[in-house]
Amino acid sequence: MSADLQATNSGLSGAAWTERYSGAVMNTFGPPQRVLVRGEGCYVWDADGNRYLDLLAGIAVNALGHAHPFLVAAVTAQLASLGHVSNFFATAPQIALAERLLDLIDAPSGSRVFFTNSGTEAVEAAFKLARRTGRTGMVAAEGAFHGRTMGALALTHKPAYREPFEPLPGGVVHIPFGDVEALEAAVGAGTAAVVLEPIQGEAGVRVPRADYLPAARRITEQAGALLILDEVQTGIGRTGAWFAHRHPDLHEHVTPDVVTLAKGLGGGIPIGAVIALGDGPANLLGPGQHGSTFGGNPVAAAAALATLHVIERDGLLANATAMGSRIAHALLAGGHRGIGTVRGEGLLLGIVLTAPVAARTRELLLESGFIVNSVDVDVLRLAPPLVLTAEQADSFVEALPRALDRALGEAP
Ligand code: PLP
Secondary structure, three states: OOHHHHHHOOOOOHHHHHHHHHHHOOOOOOOOOOOEEEEEEOEEEEOOOOEEEEOOHHHHOOOOOEOOHHHHHHHHHHHHHOOOOOOOOOOHHHHHHHHHHHHHOOOOOOOEEEEEOOHHHHHHHHHHHHHOOOOOEEEEEOOOOOOOOHHHHHHOOOHHHHHHHOOOOOOEEEEOOOOHHHHHHHOOOOEEEEEEOOOEOOOOOEOOOOOHHHHHHHHHHHHOOEEEEEOOOOOOOOOOOOOHHHOOOOOOOOOOOEEEEOHHHHEOEOOEEEEEOOHHHHOOOOOOOOOOOOOOOHHHHHHHHHHHHHHHHOOHHHHHHHHHHHHHHHHHHHOOOOEEEEEEEOOEEEEEEOOOOHHHHHHHHHHOOEEOEEEEOOEEEEOOOOOOOHHHHHHHHHHHHHHHHHHHHHOO
């Protein structure tokens, strides 16, 4: 074993790893909460041997949990036979995955898929596709998060993310999320596309009214603009449906022009996708107009095929629905003074607190063995593996009040 590989197995403490991290890794994320060394199912272990129930799943990524045997076997077999080719060539997993995604989304004929390595790249590709309409206007929502590359960042709303990098690609306006009149006023003859999340994840798990996306569809259609739905966080079973915009309890039926995916798609292996629905949108990007060295890589595609297979085989859409409502109902029934409401769908939940103690509650939960994240000062987000069990869900429901009591007790 090389010295470098030995170093990763050396049994160093979390504190020692963290010191090495800060001396070597660029400080874009702040200090890590823990250094993790191993995962299995819904649990991960840190360098000091502590176990955590992972209710964040790498931010809505590890759909099958950690080290799922079917995913490990699929990736291992693919890597052992053909690990990478350039896009001058095609591979069976890439083709099969594109077909499978078109099938899952019930795509009209002429639809096509473009593969990327991340969510931001999927949004970037969708942005470029929209520019090929010949129009330059883009409409996105306040609170939106679409990624960090310059085009995706232009669609992202948060000033703290945007301002240090201006000027960003122009032509983007942000309108209040869920406001049909504002959308109607913003979309016109110069609008190339409206970009929306079916549930705003990073903004604190915000769910629009069921008629919002159909209104966006009507408005874009009338203006001859594209409707792009960013399902990077909400897609691939997260809400209990393959795609959140298709969830019958969330949204009235709508067929967008473009859907972006990533996160859960590869079950932990980086892959993203842009699905262009119908031959109009699908033909907007032609030969040479976009590309990616790794996009559609056969190992990533094999991981995605395995993830989709297990989600279907093991009934994980139904499990996401059942576990999500189990947690939401139990938390609300508990009537804790610190819990205002629970919003979201399936296993994308925002626990809205009655005081701005989300960050402290997250810390206390971590100390007691639960990983969640604070997505706003008063909102905790859960996005656990879709394989979460009832027992695991209940253990969190039991632990949260204790952490909340302490956080509220410490609050000024
Ligand atoms: N779009 C949405 C809706 C997201 O939630 C995210 C990430 O959180 C992105 C895009 C960016 O994805 P990535 O971090 O894979 O680049």
